[in-house]
Amino acid sequence: MLLSKEEVLHVANLARLSVEPSELEEMAGTLSRVLEYIDLLNELDTESVSPTSQVVEQHTVWRSDVIQDSLSAELATQNGPQVVSAMFVVPKILDGGGQ
Amino acid sequence: MAGLDWDAVEMARRVQSGEVSALELVDASLERIAAVDSNIGAFLYVDDVGARQSARRLDSELTRDQKKSLPLAGVPVAIKDNLVTRQMPTTAASKMLQGFMSPYDATVVERLLAAGAIPVGKVNLDEFAMGSSTEHSAYQVTRNPWDISRVPGGSSGGSAAAVAAGMVPLALGSDTGGSIRTPASYCGVFGMKPTYGRVSRYGLIAFASSLDQVGPFSRTVRDAALLLHVISGRDPHDATSVDVSSTAPTVVVADPTQMRIGLPEEYFGDGIDPNVRTQVDAALETLKGLGATLVPISLPHTRYAIATYYLIANAEASSNLSRYDGVRYGFRETAPDLIQMYSRTRSQGFGDEVQRRILLGTHALSAGYYDAYYLKAQKVRTLIRRDFDQAFESVDLIVTPTVPDLPFKFGERALDPLQMYLTDIFTVTTNLAGLPGLSQPIGLADGLPVGLQWIAPALEEERILGMASALEAVLPVPSWPMQGGLSR
Amino acid sequence: MSDNYEVVIGLEVHVELKTASKLFCGCANLFGQDPNTHTCPVCLGMPGALPVLNRDAVALATRAALALSCTVHSFSKFDRKQYFYPDLPKAYQISQYDQPLATHGQVTIRTEAGPRAIGIERIHLEEDAGKLNHIGQRLGDATGSLVDLNRAGVPLIEIVSQPEMHSPEEARLYLTELRTVLSYLDISDLRMEEGSMRCDANVSLRPLSYTGSLADLPRVEIKNVNSFRNVQRGIEHEIIRQRELLEQGIRIVKETRGFDDAAGTTYSQRSKEAANDYRYFPEPDLPPLVLDAVWLEDQKNQMPSLPEELRHQLAAEGVLPRDVDVLVQDRALYGFWRQTVAIYPDVKLVTNWLLSDYSRHMNAKGLSFDNPGVSAPHLAELLALIEDGTLSGKMAKEVLESMFATGESPQVVVKRLGLSQITDHEAIRLIVSQIVEANPAVVADFLGGKEKALAFLVGQVMKATKGQAKPDLVNALLREVIASHV
Structure with missing residues (x-):
């Protein structure tokens, strides 16, 4: 298998997804099969090929530094699952987290 | 149900001339939805009140001259539910966005409204546009109007089915690897993925940002051209949108005798359903009869396209879908702390296929694998683009089957993701290369539609539309399914 | 470490x-x-x-x-x-x-x-x-x-x-x-x-x-x-x-x-x-x-002079090395300095006042050079009053303190406090004569060679004038009056 159960757990953690222990084996299997298929790309020597990350040829697309209307705090937070004093509430943060 | 057998160009003309009111068209559309959609399941949300209100306003508040300036005056349209709308909820067919009300309209929606179109509702898709069958919606399946035991294709299955079953003449869809063209082919309608950058992505819920494009579904070529015209052009809110000189709203019919059309050998090999092959061959004969020159060509890196596509699309998706974290909008599962809130929310809010793709994409970008997967795929993407560049040195257009097979039955491919991914084998290449592609209905096989795919160089949509129009004029386009007594 | x-x-x-x-x-x-x-x-x-x-x-x-x-x-x-x-x-x-x-x-x-x-x-x-x-x-x-x-x-x-x-x-x-x-x-x-x-x-x-x-x-x-x-x-x-x-x-x-x-x-x-x-x-x-x-190039053209360049410039204008760094380090201070010097071009005097008394009063009020309380033109005016003899250095300090307190111009403060040096020779000469006459012993000491005795007499004159006489003028007049007494 190209992706071990441990690796699936690691990736799930990075992606903030939880994979049930009972599903782990199957998930590792499914993803491994896809990765095996993807292995096909290794037939190609791409040493001297430059990568394409965008297909649009334009560059330096920018806007003037002009203020546009913001949303009202009410509209900005109208979809919030939990909102207090126009701020989004999140549960207790355990470790430092962040950047 | 006056008027539903007209195409959008005809509807708008009649609204402009006062022969029919917008309200009559909207009513007809809503009645048809009520009559047939319980069997098809195209719509996730029907805004009958809002649509009728807009229609009445258009009818009563606009002068004839004002109506004449609206190319889609009074035309009912359906909008794929991954395009955000202020007046209707937007879910991307995900539990994650149940009840979500966008504070803004997607640019394409703004442009539709400015053109006088009347959105009647939001249509189904595979969750976050990830799929080729519209089976992966958190809310409902959409059935193929030609055979309701079969899938409509995806991910824009709702858009294709709504147009195919005559509920609306036009619909917007989005295409990341074939999500417009595959369902267009399966449902027997026109569906175009424009050149990357031609249509603004602002307000399109991102799946894979470097591949996504919004495009039209229609039952005539001129409708596809008109809708494309309405939604095209540079948008200050999308830095990747390009400044295209306005396309003519009506199709310039191309001269087939001046056209060299490439047939890539990689798209005509084994693995194609013989029924599909027969129909495609017949269409090619017709093209030849019109005077077009058919040229065998090669796009040698085609066999790497699916692998390349799934790495790039899922890597970008894993990033684009990170914002669904239960903090600012959408679904949240309660939890004692932040990390658990994140993982419970995301595991319960996203469906299985979405989670699989996020995992795959995250893996492809993670430390130690970036070069082997993501960077490798970007390099192969360059090779695939070069294939097309070289091909277009000797031909004006390329045609291929849109999909290698006929619409499949529900559940048939759901068990094996890889097999599902291979449905897109002929469509992903244009997304990788950023080129325009159109699926044109060319006939029925076993009572199921078959589509022909046109591919052009970047920003040469007119060339495709011109040739598709020439073919449309001589090919009997399959009449719609579930007509309920309507005639064309 | x-x-x-x-x-x-x-x-x-x-x-x-x-x-x-x-x-x-x-x-x-x-x-x-x-x-x-x-x-x-x-x-x-x-x-x-x-x-x-x-x-x-x-x-x-x-x-x-x-x-x-x-x-x-x-x-x-x-x-x-x-x-x-x-x-x-x-x-x-x-x-x-x-x-x-x-x-x-x-x-x-x-x-x-x-x-x-x-x-x-x-x-x-x-x-x-x-x-x-x-x-x-x-x-x-x-x-x-x-x-x-x-x-x-x-x-x-x-x-x-x-x-x-x-x-x-x-x-x-x-x-x-x-x-x-x-x-x-x-x-x-x-x-x-x-x-x-x-x-x-x-x-x-x-x-x-x-x-x-x-x-x-x-x-x-x-x-x-x-x-x-x-x-x-x-x-x-x-x-x-x-x-x-x-x-x-x-x-x-x-x-x-x-x-x-x-x-x-x-x-x-x-x-x-x-x-x-x-x-x-x-x-x-x-x-x-x-x-x-x-x-x-466009961005370069929109850039001001930078600290390194300013340091060289200030040194060339005669600012002491230790003051150069202090002046340049705070852009607002430097701007204030430059503005003051433009009106009153005594680089040394401006720098000294700015870095000592002026800064002290400003800091005491919790202000900064972005909005320092006393303007550059007012400071320049104050320094001009010292130069023309209207104010002694000591009086000027008092005036500055009052300027910070009230925000008034130096002229207004001087008038309000009735402060200004007596520069009228005859008025001072009269007082000097009275002091000389009232202190014969001290005058004798001075004449006997005790230079310090003169300082006492200066002090007496200053006291009599409530400090408003210009010390160097008092000094000169004392010598003159004593000489004429002999």
Whole structure:
């Protein structure tokens, strides 16, 4: 298998997804099969090929530094699952987290 | 149900001339939805009140001259539910966005409204546009109007089915690897993925940002051209949108005798359903009869396209879908702390296929694998683009089957993701290369539609539309399914 | 710091740019507003929203890079840095990874041993995150947090130094000089307390026997310290902590630590090894940034004189070396000085007054040179009154104090307090004559050769005139009157 159960757990953690222990084996299997298929790309020597990350040829697309209307705090937070004093509430943060 | 057998160009003309009111068209559309959609399941949300209100306003508040300036005056349209709308909820067919009300309209929606179109509702898709069958919606399946035991294709299955079953003449869809063209082919309608950058992505819920494009579904070529015209052009809110000189709203019919059309050998090999092959061959004969020159060509890196596509699309998706974290909008599962809130929310809010793709994409970008997967795929993407560049040195257009097979039955491919991914084998290449592609209905096989795919160089949509129009004029386009007594 | 270890310090400084709108959307870039009143679909990370780059943010970043002698690259691009945190709406920060805006710059610090160049590795543009308000006293005890996204998307530049500082003092000098240079560009408020300038310090101790690469040394990052002084304190504590561990043979763990202001110590936040894999990849929503020579020239033309140039200029104008640094370090002070000297061109007098009495009164009132309370024209006027003899130096100090208190012009204060030196020769001569006559013994002493006796007489005259006589005039008249008495 190209992706071990441990690796699936690691990736799930990075992606903030939880994979049930009972599903782990199957998930590792499914993803491994896809990765095996993807292995096909290794037939190609791409040493001297430059990568394409965008297909649009334009560059330096920018806007003037002009203020546009913001949303009202009410509209900005109208979809919030939990909102207090126009701020989004999140549960207790355990470790430092962040950047 | 006056008027539903007209195409959008005809509807708008009649609204402009006062022969029919917008309200009559909207009513007809809503009645048809009520009559047939319980069997098809195209719509996730029907805004009958809002649509009728807009229609009445258009009818009563606009002068004839004002109506004449609206190319889609009074035309009912359906909008794929991954395009955000202020007046209707937007879910991307995900539990994650149940009840979500966008504070803004997607640019394409703004442009539709400015053109006088009347959105009647939001249509189904595979969750976050990830799929080729519209089976992966958190809310409902959409059935193929030609055979309701079969899938409509995806991910824009709702858009294709709504147009195919005559509920609306036009619909917007989005295409990341074939999500417009595959369902267009399966449902027997026109569906175009424009050149990357031609249509603004602002307000399109991102799946894979470097591949996504919004495009039209229609039952005539001129409708596809008109809708494309309405939604095209540079948008200050999308830095990747390009400044295209306005396309003519009506199709310039191309001269087939001046056209060299490439047939890539990689798209005509084994693995194609013989029924599909027969129909495609017949269409090619017709093209030849019109005077077009058919040229065998090669796009040698085609066999790497699916692998390349799934790495790039899922890597970008894993990033684009990170914002669904239960903090600012959408679904949240309660939890004692932040990390658990994140993982419970995301595991319960996203469906299985979405989670699989996020995992795959995250893996492809993670430390130690970036070069082997993501960077490798970007390099192969360059090779695939070069294939097309070289091909277009000797031909004006390329045609291929849109999909290698006929619409499949529900559940048939759901068990094996890889097999599902291979449905897109002929469509992903244009997304990788950023080129325009159109699926044109060319006939029925076993009572199921078959589509022909046109591919052009970047920003040469007119060339495709011109040739598709020439073919449309001589090919009997399959009449719609579930007509309920309507005639064309 | 130690015989066995070399201290290695690198600093990462984040500076918020003073644009009108945010980096990728049109929301106003303002501090201290009501929560979530300056947000839109883009900076809220709403489904479907897309970023569009603010040209002026690139302009300000370019000027910072040029001022810090960086190479500004004609091609740079944006990347996504991915991690989940409630203040980061998209769960990725748009930043620049492998092709930043600028690299290879420097900041010259003036150490006691002389000037030394500290390298700048890179400067890149990125968006700021929002703010979290914790419910409860500290993050650890909080029952939850409140998210305000007004700051999300504010343009930042990150300035990454080379690990080339070797003491807390050098780190402080680097920060001070960096802030000075940036202050002249007027691209940021540069307020540590408001977060418009933030600093993370990477500290490691290199055993002198260690010959491997610096990058491989276990490095501790001290995050988000809120003042220059605390950066210095944090580094000082970290050096002590790490040395103690090393001397006990304990391995230093690569980690992120916070600084506890009250205790003066650093504390572990999370270990970096276990933490994030940022999964950078090119931002597909933003085309690359290509800056041509015309653009660079244009930015150069919009830049003011920079501190290094000003230092040379001031020295040439006769400002004492020790005063030059003080004047240049604070851009507002320098501006005030320049304005005063333009009206009253006695460089020495202006500098002395500004750096002593004037600064003292200003600081006492809690003011700064941005809004110092007494204007440059008023100060110049005051100095002119000394020169023309209207005020003695001592009186002028009194007048200045009153000017700070009331905001009045020196002329008004002088009139109100009835202060002005008596320069009328005849009036003073009369008083001098009275004093000479009333103190024959002292006059005799003076005539006998005791020069000091004259000082007593001067004092008596000053007393009689309530200090309003000009001392050198009194002196001259005393000699004259005594001579005529003999």
